[in-house]
Amino acid sequence: MSILTPTTTIADAFTSLLIGDLPFRFTAYDGSSAGPEDSPYGLHLRNERGLAYLVTAPGDLGLARAYTTGDLELVGAHPGDPYSALMQVKGSKTGLKFRTPNPIEALNIMRTVGITNLKPPPIPPQEHAPRWRRMMEGFLHSPERDAEVIHHHYDVSNRFYELVLGPSMTYTCACFPSEDATLEEAQFHKYDLVANKLQLQPGQRLLDVGCGWGGMVRHAAREYGVKALGVTLSAEQAYWAQQKIKEQGLEDLAEVRHLDYRDVPEGDFDAVSSIGLTEHIGVANYPAYFGFLRDKLKPQGRLLNHCITRADNKRTSTGAFIDRYVFPDGELTGSGKIITEIQDAGLEVHHEENLRMHYAMTLAGWNKNLVENWDECVAEVGEATARVWGLYIAGSRMGFVTNEIQLHQVLATKTVDGQSGFPLRPEWTP
Incomplete structure (x- = not known):
């Protein structure tokens, strides 16, 4: 790598810190450019504020800040669905990784970008505080802190979620009965799969923790005659779900409370479903979490845990962008860890299933909805938030698709004295 001179352009400075070749076209407001001219996708740095974001937070976080504010523009792809552009970067030999400059390079880059750009611009309001600062606001995964981070992500706008998620208002992986099934059909099929794995019967009682907008609660009540209780830390979700329950005339069977799952007083449930909550719990809290769910079940009761996992059991972090912009305090681990913790809590695991590609198809549907409803989404939450969602959904x-993350369902029973109530073969079609 050659030493930069004081006359270096912004494009030269940008590419000099890359590890490997630039996998797309890069242009900047000073007229400079770099990267393949025939690339279908590119990034355009629009102004000095965007440059300051890149300089003061090198790597993913600086890119996310500049992109969120619109100072860094994606060329060739809709901001509601940058999936193809991300896959082009992913498919290159080196991706988009930056190195730390040596002292001489750093000095010359400073001369190029200007001393004023070394002062960090205001952080976009969509960005959550760093984890170390959140520690000062409450212990990790305390009820108060969990309530705050859930509010940050889920209490955006119920109308926005309707536009992105579709009529089902289901913010978890669908299960596609066929490749040409619609997103709504796949979400219904997912709820039916969960109900069948739990072997729900009329008159039984179901607890759905982290119930979101009440999709599983309403499905169990409407389709199976089950008395279902759902709890969520999101006030917006609870309000929407309560209104929908009334609208569908399910008040006698379905209930959604704005409540921490740890504060549910009832017990002796026939079944417990946890669909998309484990990601928020924190790996260190798995023993208490699965122990709590076990204690809510009657003997031979069933637990269905549905959550995003890593492809291995080695890491738990979600990365800076996800932690600061999407799921603060979220942690992911492998399905092996999930199964181990469920077993160590005293539950008997009978079945597990990986729905990885189903989630890829689900996310494609959400990206499509976001693009088709882009103007209304922007009017509802602002362009910066809509950009975050487009990037987050496409990145996920x-x-x-590349098997960095997966989605696993694990089915277990509260087996007592060797009696699980589970048949010799599953009742549903695996």
Whole structure:
């Protein structure tokens, strides 16, 4: 790598810190450019504020800040669905990784970008505080802190979620009965799969923790005659779910409370479903979490845990962008860890299933909805938030397609004295 001179352009400074070749076209407001001219995708740095974001937070976080504010523009792809552009970067030999400059390079880059750009611009309001600062606001995964981070992500706008998620208002992996099934059909099929794995019967009682907008609660009540209780830390979700329950005339069977799952007083449930909550719990809290769910079950009761996992059991972090912009305090681990903790809590595991590609298809549907409803989404939450969601959904889709992350359902029973109530073969079609 040659030493930069004081006359270096912004494009030269940008590419000099890359590890490997630039996998797309890069242009900047000073007229400089770099990267393949025939690339279908590119990034355009629009102004000095965007440059300051990149300089003061090198790597993913600086890119996310500049992109969120619109100072860094994606060329060739809709901001509601940048999946193809991300896959082009992913498919290159080196991706998009930066190195630390040596002292001489750093000095010359400072001369190029200007001393004023070394002062960090205001952090976009969509960005959550760093984890170390959140520690000052409450212990990790305390009820108060969990309530705050759930509010940050889920209490955006119920109308926005309707536009992105579709009529089902289901913010978890669907299960596609066929490749040409619609997203709504796949979400219904997912709820039916969970109900069948739990072997729900009329008159039984179901607890759905982290119930979101009440999709599983309403499905169990409407389709199976089950008395279902759902709890969520999101006030917006609880309000929407309560209104929908009334609208569908399910008040006698379905209930959604704005409540921490740890504060549910009832017990002796026939079944417990946890669909998309484990990601928020924290790996260190798994023993208490699965122990709590076990204690809510009657003997031979069933637990269905549905959550995003890593492809291995080695890491738990979600990365800076996800932690600061999407799921603060979220942690992911492998399905092996999930199964181990469920077993160590005293539950008997009978079945597990990986729905990785189903989540990739689900996310593609959400990206499509976001693009088709882009103007209304922007009017509802602002362009910066809509950009975050487009990037997050597409990035997550890429993670599932490339097998960096997976989605596992684990079915277990509260077996007592060797009696699980589980048949010799599953009742549903695996």
